[in-house]
Amino acid sequence: MRHLFCSALLISGCLPGVALAQSNPHHHENEQHRKAVGTVTGRVLLADGQPAEQVSVRIKGSERGTVTAADGSFVLRAPAGWQAIAVTCLGCVGQEVAVEVRPGQTAEVPPFTLARGEQQLSEVTVTGAKSLNQRTPSAGKMPIAPLDNPQATLTIERPVLEQQQALRLSDVLANVAGVYVMGATGGTQEEIASRGFAYSSANTFKNGVRYNNGIMPEVSSLERMEVLKGSAAILYGNVAAGGILNLVTKKPQFERGGSVGLRLGSYGFVKPQFDVYGAVGESQRVAYRLNGTWERADSYRDGVSSNRVYVNPSVLFRLTPKTELIVEGDYLRDNRTPDFGIGTVDYQVSESRSRFLNTADATNATNQTSATATLTTRLSNSWQLRAVGAFQRYANELKSASRPTANVIKPGRNYGNWLRSLQRTETGENYYLAQLDLTGTFRTGGIGHTLLVGADADQYNTNTLTYTTQAYDSVNILNPDRQLGRPKATASGYDALRYNTRTLGNTRRAGFYAQDLLSLTSNLKLLAGLRWSYQETPSDVYTYPAAPAAANGPATVRENRRYDQAFSPRVGLVFQPVKTTALFASYSNSFAPQANTVTDNQGGSLPPSLIDQFEVGIKNDLFKGALSANVTAYHIVNNNQAQTIQQYLGNGLNPSYNPNFPSAQELAGQVTSKGVEVDVQSRPVNGISFIAGYSYNNTAYTRSTLYTDGSRLRYNPAHTANLSLFYSFANVFANNGWLRGLSVGATGYYVGDRLAGRNPRLLYDKDGKLLTDTNKYLSLPNYVLFDASVGYAYERFSVRVKMANLLNELSYNVHDDNSVNPIAPRTFAATLSYKL
Incomplete structure (x- = not known):
């Protein structure tokens, strides 16, 4: 019997059987309706301080609700008056907070920190918490959902690496269409390319920072691999047109x-x-x-x-x-x-x-x-x-x-x-x-x-x-x-062998x-x-x-x-x-x-x-x-x-x-x-x-x-x-x-x-x-x-x-x-x- 920790339980983000109507803060209500509702904003964190994504947030006693974004934030339209905001997820303690919603105004609630629940569950295995289009790559620098991004992105998560026993980066890339190993010069590195363009050290990142890919990176330390296909020059400057890799x-x-x-x-x-x-x-x-x-x-x-x-x-x-x-x-x-x-x-x-x-x-x-x-x-x-x-x-x-x-x-x-x-x-x-x-x-x-x-x-x-x-x-x-x-x-x-040339470079960008x-x-x-x-x-x-x-x-x-x-x-x-x-x-x-x-x-x-x-x-x-x-x-x-x-x-x-x-x-x-x-x-x-x-x-x-x-x-x-x-x-x-x-x-x-x-x-x-x-x-x-x-x-x-x-x-x-x-x-x- 084990506790099920909430950070591993974001499959659905809500309790079974609860149907939520996704709130849309950008919807154009008519003026009369605007006067009767306001906005509640807040943020949900996991026990380790990381953002809690896809966790359900709803107005207690109603069907109005939403789920948290990649950074744990939420925006919820609510009727005017005192409302109980409930945050729930499977395996964690549900939380509520009372907030006064004023017509046409925004009320900010303190951050929720999810705690582990006391319910005992028997040998529960959780994998594949999010779909491909629900994983916001950190390499994109913006908290926008992949469906809102006019660019092809892909994330390979840790469970896949463990299932496939990935040893080298080429093993991980075998799950990504259009990103491939183009050579293995000297057998000491894996040269990667996409869409006809080589990934130099300028195109390979670890935790959002460029790293020298003249060496084969260690895959056992990875939580996930993110791929931004196509140009990422607006975010990182001098990068090839084929895309970038980010190892997290x-x-x-x-x-x-x-x-x-x-x-x-x-x-x-x-x-x-x-x-x-x-x-x-x-x-x-x-x-x-x-x-x-x-x-x-x-x-x-x-x-x-x-x-x-x-x-x-x-x-x-x-x-x-x-x-x-x-x-x-x-x-x-x-x-x-x-x-x-x-x-x-x-x-x-x-x-x-x-x-x-x-x-x-x-x-x-x-x-x-x-x-x-x-x-x-x-x-x-x-x-x-x-x-x-x-x-x-x-x-x-x-x-x-x-x-x-x-x-x-x-x-x-x-x-x-x-x-x-x-x-x-x-x-x-x-x-x-x-x-x-x-x-x-x-x-x-x-x-x-x-x-x-x-x-x-x-x-x-x-x-x-x-x-x-x-x-x-x-x-x-x-x-x-x-x-x-x-x-x-x-x-x-x-x-x-004798010295031939020494080249000292100092590139500044x-x-x-x-x-x-x-x-x-x-x-x-x-x-x-x-x-x-x-x-x-x-x-x-x-x-x-x-x-x-x-x-x-x-x-x-x-x-x-x-x-x-x-x-x-x-x-x-x-x-x-x-x-x-x-x-x-x-x-x-x-x-x-x-x-x-x-x-x-x-x-x-x-x-x-x-x-x-x-x-x-x-x-x-x-x-x-x-x-x-x-x-x-x-x-x-x-x-x-x-x-x-x-x-x-x-x-x-x-x-x-x-x-x-x-x-x-x-x-x-x-x-x-x-x-x-x-x-x-x-x-x-x-x-x-x-x-x-x-x-x-x-x-x-x-x-x-x-x-x-x-x-x-x-x-x-x-x-x-x-x-x-x-x-x-x-x-x-x-x-x-x-x-x-x-x-x-x-x-x-x-x-x-x-x-x-x-x-x-x-x-x-x-x-x-x-x-x-x-x-x-x-x-x-x-x-x-x-x-x-x-x-x-x-x-x-x-x-x-x-x-x-x-x-x-x-x-x-x-x-x-x-x-x-x-x-x-x-x-x-x-x-x-x-x-x-």
């Missing part, structure tokens, strides 16, 4: 609890993990959470291994009833063998899963530390102020053989022979962020407003050291055991933004906003002498400076013919600054590329919210993409070409991305829950002097599809204490037509004759991943067994033509856990 880690709780677990798997995989939380002592003002894990594994790849440690502490301070501070940090140390895959010969992959081409002493060592402080204060029931300060330290040292590329390995007498070289780099990065957001709701006449006004500033200090590259030996990529000899002049190893959701009528809403961004990108490149006698001596320096600014507008319209369906259309704009090394034909800087995005879609909550089905179509155009100025065109000498700047670029390219995405999610109904999705994308050059019109950009699958189905036998064996803990599940993920390699170019001689380019596409095989799992829970113990890639499909994640990494074969994993 587990938060402190005042209720004591936690878990310990052990995961074992194929190829020597071992991963113990823990998670504990509770109040500090008997305090009702300070709570903590600490979770962490250690992981080590070998690999299906010969000679590859990994070892990582992760710790994620956080503390919540309830400073006042309306103000709280969360301080979060994490530390990740990841050491693994760099692995650039199996190589290609003339842009052809020779099938293999295990062939390893790096040196035995190659290493990739990464340390990442972060700290974030978030202060939130409610100025009133309608206005909130949020301030964020953050710091992140990223350090990486890579010692590796160079990448085997298709353009240096040719068919013929020495088929597959490769001259292997050694390389070494050291990278350090300090990142700082300050952010301030003011959000609130108000009315002007008959129009309701949900307003966001904010500002942010961040800074990257980077220090990148490269060493000289030296020939090491010769091997055959098809038979690495066949060593062909070591060059006579080779160095003895990585430690003998600032932005101001405002966004307003206008409720024009009860079913017509307009979202409009604008951001101004400013960015400085100075860097100093130090080049060390090449002569051995002067190794690591004084260096020459070249200074680079860039100053960019841009406006990012956004406008969207939402029409809701019924409360559970929303049709939307939107336009947004984002920008992409050029690299410091990019110049025009006079040596000057090129302005940023501007990207226009158009999006239309429909969002549906069906069967009383049990099923959500959303469809989105998009059209993205980069009208001024930077591309290299060619010396010759089809009609002879290119007048834009300047021999003094042979690598100069111009804004003469156009890239268009268009596609459709379908996302379907259910809440658990009779033990069944599922997630499904489909995406189609075509990203191609639609105007270029360098590439043929219609040439597809690499890495982007034309089609993806996903399906996850889980079933709990709790209902079937409700009276059987042993069998009711049984559950089964299956997931499928399809990745269709993809291209890698290098886009063939249009190259001409001085007479305008088209030459044959050495660049070629590399076609990758489609594949379907099919996983199956069985779980069993009894009292505090649970075990889940998973078989991944049951069909043993073979395909590859490829970057260019030089990091061809096979996907994992059929593997086994089992997780045993115990709730504290």
Whole structure:
């Protein structure tokens, strides 16, 4: 017998059998009716101080009621006079407060804090508390419901991660249509993209703060993953057009609890993990959470291994009833063998899963530390102020053989022979962020407003050291055991490499933004906003002498400076013919600054590329919210993409070409991305829950002097599809204490037509004759991943067994033509856990 804590019980937000009429503060009553009613506002909190969403609030003795919003607030129209406002949810103590409602005025009631009820319930399991269109992503910065947002959003919650035993971010992304892994350079990271655009570190966030995605993030610490598809430039400035990811880690709780677990798997995989939380002592003002894990594994790849440690502490301070501070940090140390895959010969992959081409002493060592402080204060029931300060330290040292590329390995007498070289780099990065957001709701006449006004500033200090590259030996990529000899002049190893260049960067950015959701009528809403961004990108490149006698001596320096600014507008319209369906259309704009090394034909800087995005879609909550089905179509155009100025065109000498700047670029390219995405999610109904999705994308050059019109950009699958189905036998064996803990599940993920390699170019001689380019596409095989799992829970113990890639499909994640990494074969994993 257990108490059922209210924070886990927001499935319906109200007691069974109570039908509530949703109040609508934006409804246009006639003037006579207005005189007879007023407005009651307030806020509902959970016992740990977090907002309580979807909790029922009603006028006692009537059918008039509403549910709380994402920030726990509510607005309720009430008849004039003294009224009893009742707040109820299953498993918590109902609360009431008396308030005098004056005609045409607003009465604010003190915040409700939900306490645990005394009712004893037997082994109740609660999952899937909200539908897809009821989860407001915190990355959106505004307390607006997804049905009111003219943008495709998606949230994957913790129960799904546990059901699927997600280990890497790619496992989580398999539940999101149109967001995919585009490569795995060196086997040390997962390169992610959406709608034809890569997610750099500027597009990946943790708790709303950018983080360096050169390392694989730890999934065991996540409470949920949020996806904002399409442009988010108005909120975050310089981000790619495809969308952003926000990883939300587990938060402190005042209720004591936690878990310990052990995961074992194929190829020597071992991963113990823990998670504990509770109040500090008997305090009702300070709570903590600490979770962490250690992981080590070998690999299906010969000679590859990994070892990582992760710790994620956080503390919540309830400073006042309306103000709280969360301080979060994490530390990740990841050491693994760099692995650039199996190589290609003339842009052809020779099938293999295990062939390893790096040196035995190659290493990739990464340390990442972060700290974030978030202060939130409610100025009133309608206005909130949020301030964020953050710091992140990223350090990486890579010692590796160079990448085997298709353009240096040719068919013929020495088929597959490769001259292997050694390389070494050291990278350090300090990142700082300050952010301030003011959000609130108000009315002007008959129009309701949900307003966001904010500002942010961040800074990257980077220090990148490269060493000289030296020939090491010769091997055959098809038979690495066949060593062909070591060059006579080779160095003895990585430690003998000399300094080559050191680049010091100091990127500084600032932005101001405002966004307003206008409720024009009860079913017509307009979202409009604008951001101004400013960015400085100075860097100093130090080049060390090449002569051995002067190794690591004084260096020459070249200074680079860039100053960019841009406006990012956004406008969207939402029409809701019924409360559970929303049709939307939107336009947004984002920008992409050029690299410091990019110049025009006079040596000057090129302005940023501007990207226009158009999006239309429909969002549906069906069967009383049990099923959500959303469809989105998009059209993205980069009208001024930077591309290299060619010396010759089809009609002879290119007048834009300047021999003094042979690598100069111009804004003469156009890239268009268009596609459709379908996302379907259910809440658990009779033990069944599922997630499904489909995406189609075509990203191609639609105007270029360098590439043929219609040439597809690499890495982007034309089609993806996903399906996850889980079933709990709790209902079937409700009276059987042993069998009711049984559950089964299956997931499928399809990745269709993809291209890698290098886009063939249009190259001409001085007479305008088209030459044959050495660049070629590399076609990758489609594949379907099919996983199956069985779980069993009894009292505090649970075990889940998973078989991944049951069909043993073979395909590859490829970057260019030089990091061809096979996907994992059929593997086994089992997780045993115990709730504290």
